[in-house]
Amino acid sequence: MPKNFFSAHNLGADWLDLASDIRLGTPTAVFGVSAPHRALIASTCFEKRMVYVCDNAQTASRMAEEIAGFSGEAPALLSAKDEVLLYKDAVSKEALFRRLNALYEISRGARRIVTDIESLMQLFPKKLPVLELREGQEQDFSSLAARLIDMGYVRSASVESKGTFALRGDILDIFPINCENPARVDFFGDEVEKIKPYNFITGERLPLVGSLSVCAATDVFFERGERSRIKEILFGELSDFKDPAAYNRAAAIAGELSARLETDAPFGGASFLLPVLENAVCFDEFIGDAVYVFDETKLVSDKLDALCKEHAERFRRLLQGGELFLFSQGQLLSREEFEKKLEGRACAALQAFASKTFFFEPLKIYNMHSTPVGRYLNSFLNLAGDVRSWRTNGYRVMLFCGNSSRAQKMREMLSDEGISFTDCPAELTMLKGVAVLDEELDRGLILHECKLAVIGTGDMYTKSPAKKRIRRKRNDMFTSPEVGDFAVHETHGVGKIIGTKKIETTDGTKEYIALEYRGGDVLYVPVEQMDILSRYMGEETPSLSKIGGAEFEKVKQRVKASLKAMAFDLKKLYAERAQKRGFVFTAYEELMQEFEAAFPYEETPDQLSSIAEIKADMCSAKVMDRLLCGDVGYGKTEVAFRAAYLCVLNGKQAALMCPNTILCRQHFETACRRFADFGVNIEVLNRFKSPAEQDKILARLKNGEIDFIIGTHRLLSDDVKFRDLGLLILDEEQRFGVEHKEKIKNMKSDVDCLTMTATPIPRTLHMSLSGIRDISTIETPPAERLPVQTYVVEETETLIRDACIRELSRGGQVFILYNRVESIFSFAAKIGEIVPEGKLSVAHGRMDKAVLENSIMKFYGGETDILVSTTIIENGIDLPRANTLIVIDADRLGISQLYQLRGRVGRGSALAHAYFTFKPEKVMTETASKRLQAIMEFTELGSGFKIAMRDLEIRGAGSVLGREQHGHMDKVGYELYAKLLKEELTGEEQTIADLDVKADAFIPESYIEASASRLDCYKQIAEIRTVDDYKRVCLSLEENYGKMPQEVLNLLVIAVLKSYAARFNVRKISVSGKGGRLELPSVNSLADERLASALEHFSSSVRLDMTKAPAIEFPAAKSARDVMLGMTKFLRYACGGKAA
Secondary structure, rough: OOOOOOOOHHHHHHHHHHHHHHHHOOOOOEEOHHHHHHHHHHHOOOOOOOEEEEEEHHHHHHHHHHHHHHHHHHHHHHOOOOOOOOOOEEEHHHHHHHHHHHHHHHHOOOEEEEEEEHHHEEEEEEEEEEEEEOOOOEOHHHHHHHHHHHHEEEEEEOOOOEEEEEEEOOOEEEEEOOOOOEEEEEEEEEEEEEEEEEEEOOOOOOOEEEEEEEEOOOOOOOOOOOOHHHHHHHHHHHHOOOOOHHHHHHHHHHHHHHHHHOOOOOOOOOOHHHHHHHOOEHHHHHHHEEEEEEEEEHHHHHHHHHHHHHHHHHHHHHHOOOOOOOHHHHHOOOHHHHHEEEEEEEEEEEEEEOOOOOOOOOOEEOOOOOOOOOOOOOOHHHHHHHHHHHOOOOOEEEEEEHHHHHHHHHHHHHHHOOOOOOOOOOOOHHHOOOEEHHHOOOOOOOOOOOOOOEEEEHHHOOOOOOOOOOOOOOOOOOOOOOOOOOEEOOOEEEEEEEEEEEEEOOEEEEEEEEEEEEHHHHEEEEHHHHHEEEEEEEEOOOOOOOOOOOHHHHHHHHHHHHHHHHHHHHHHHHHHHOOOOOOOOOOOHHHHHHHHOOOOOOOOHHHHHHHHHHHHHHHOOOOOOEEEEEEEOOOHHHHHOOOOHHHHHOEEEEEEEEEHHHHHHHHHHHHHHOOOOOOEEEEEEEOOOHHHHHHHHHHHHHOOOEEEEEOHHHHHOOOOOOOEEEEEEEEOOHHHHHHHHHHHHHHHHHOEEEEEEEEOOOHHHHHHOOOEEEEEEEEOOOOOOOEEEEEEEEEOOOHHHHHHHHHHHOOOOEEEEEEOHHHHHHHHHHHHHHOOOOOOOEOOOOOOHHHHHHHHHHHHHOOEEEEOOOOOOOOOOOOOEEEEEOOOHHHHOOOOOHHHHHHOOOEEEEEEEEEEEEEOOOOOOOOOOOOOOOHHOOOOOOOOOOHHHHHHHHHHHHHHHHHHHHHHHHHOHHHHHHHHHHHHHOOOOOOOOEEEEOOOOOOOOOOOOOHHHHHHHHHHHHOOOOOHHHHHHHHHHHHOOOOOHHHHHHHHHHHHHHHHOOOOOOOEEEOOOOEEEEEEOHHHHHHHHHHHHHHHHHOOOOOOOOOOOEEEEEOOOOOOHHHHHHHHHHHHHOOOOOOO
């Protein structure tokens, strides 16, 4: 649809008059308008800047989408910062970045601004700094880092998230908060040479751009000399605190802020000081001249009063506890201040009913009526009938289908019904009949005065098509070990990396990784052999191995023997399953499409691929045994329900088995809602059913009256008989007991089975088991799920009360994590005193199972508001009303535990809060501090930071492979375990050659300064297996760090040579400028036809030495590197590759 297709002049006289009054600044009210009608007015009647004010963020977001649908141009959507009163050590930045993005658009001249009243009430920066980079521009490179840090950007070794940058040589990598992708900026001295955006997920290069605007990543900017003035204010206000405890707390905050103000660098929690900054202003000053349009002024007025009341109560509560200062009240405008700012400004009100307007008195009132559109929801015949009726009465019709495939299908259906249509003309006045559009517009309307029927995407289809959005999947995280990590050497076992060391010998300079072992012994591992090292990843801190001892070799042999047996069993199981013939389900595509269309959300790509894989299994002759992995709330249940519906359509029964009654009830309630319109008989069987009810259910199940049964392990009892079971769905199978698992195994033998788990599965394990265990993964969160706002704060009673009251006041629930069983009840009693308004329940692992389930069930059912628990809460339980998490002594928990805990909240559409607290008087260890900082840095959904996700994946591996294998995994570390497993399953085991290379081979610090980045690169180089890998790593290094020095080029060639040599089990590689030598394990190696062929092909330049063990000798060259290139050519030819 062309931009400005809808305009006041082509909609009628009333629209022109309304636009004229608004242009003249006349206070105006429009009554009788629905939400789509308001969006159309906002899109057409405002020539100068418009600020559209809603009562809440959700309404503002929907209105912004509808305005974009009518105008063809997205407005700036200004959102609020979530927390403005508390002083935080650190806070997740999503909400701030969203706000700053909108401020950036406004500063660039955005004409339409949509916001909610809370956003306007908060403080704004007087001016938002922007760094402009253009090709050919001179930019002082030496001061670039300092400037970006002043703008709120964080310098890191590599760019991993928005708001970060990295400098390497003359290259700047930056991820501006106002861009969808990061960019690499090449400098030549101080001149910007090239600006190269790249895909954040894949690393793929995107087309070059001529310029890049970098918006500030903070809204706190200090003027020169302002820091000392602020310190005076902080200490000056301490005299207002009369209570000693409040004074001490406020003094601690003042002291901490004062210390941070001593440095010039920005710091977490600086926004606490906004009310006293010279650079902080109110909305009117930042936005400038504009018309303020209020969406339902009564709702906006009520929300304003509620905000002011909550702010006043929180300010009083937190001030009494010394958590803030008198100036903190200025973080939010009062109603009086807000109304004063509006005086003399042009205002308009859009309301559904004629009623009093707030904030201003209208001088002009319009009554503009439209008719809402009926809900067709995939009922094309009803829509076609109405289109005919409209056309008969002279109405023009616009059908917004949402995408090209829907639009094409709509055109075909209209043709079949004999209804003529056109494409969208250049402007509305040219539209004569029915127009079918690819564009999306959520809701439509019928305008009678201009005889126009606009039908929105949401009016015709159950859900809107997915919006284009970049979602970062959980990558297989790069796992090179770093200094301080435990690492596993394939020969010597577990050691601790204590650093790197360059050693100069007569052969040249090389870098070694120093590993400390038991007894203080140190092993130096050449960096070119880094592929035999892996980061130790297990659940416990490992004990160090002894260098040269047989202990680790014995452990390894035990693990290999166990893996050999398991690999044999897995292969045998797969062979048996392949021979078994299962029921072949009919696809019933039309009926399935109807069921799928009733799903009220847009499926994620992972859901769709999982559904396709499951359908393919069920409609084939094999017996399905598929594992479905995905975090809670990512949509596994919907995937399982579609499988169940397909089963029921084929006249068979489906069963869903859960490990506890809570999950059982949760699934039953969800299923009843989902299948309500599809005639599926559903029942639940668990201990809450009386014996008489259970007998009745069992009888109905046996005679086939029940289509879909949901239950606990009660379904495994001998008295449970199915008429015709076709599908068994298991939720968290690993949590069932051994006896239950054996019965499940028997049930699975000839029935299709789908197992769901919320524990992530390692991709390496996934690959190793492919073809043996069918696995589908869902790694992308649903579109409506918001990231959890995360805070690291000192634990105080004032803070706990504030967080709880804030959540309870919006009808939510609170998790408080307290991980000490012995004192949990006394702690819960203390919480009861702090928050007497909330009903409490307690849960911990030593409780009787029934008592524990009842406690959690009360919380699930909303009978209690606050759950004080240990880490026992099951990962699979979905509690959409629990949107605040408080973790006591968060510094005592592991990073993966913190990540998992944060995932317990924020499963609904409301914004969730997670408070990670630590004791005020406690001196935190550096490790604990880094742990808490890490969880702050990776708040993006599905991001999963390196160590945490790998730790979770190890648990997932244990759940798939069983407890015995999990024990073996802990002994040798996950990565070596996965490597041994792969060797057993494929039958491939490679020899590692000894290296004697007389050449400098290392990465100089002048090339890559950061040790962590150097180790990463060493790992990448050591993992080179082919010439293609070699080229890819070369390209990556040059892209990231510039032209490679000779030492790095040598290292790369050693890596590719070593890899090809391993394919022939070469024992030793010797290289110098005088020539090269490959020592083979035995005379039998010469029987390999590949080597014989290569020896014949290169007979003029290589010779075979049979003096001792057979060896292939290569001639001298200009350098050791040239010799190695010749050796690589030879081996590559032997492998079937090209000789050159």
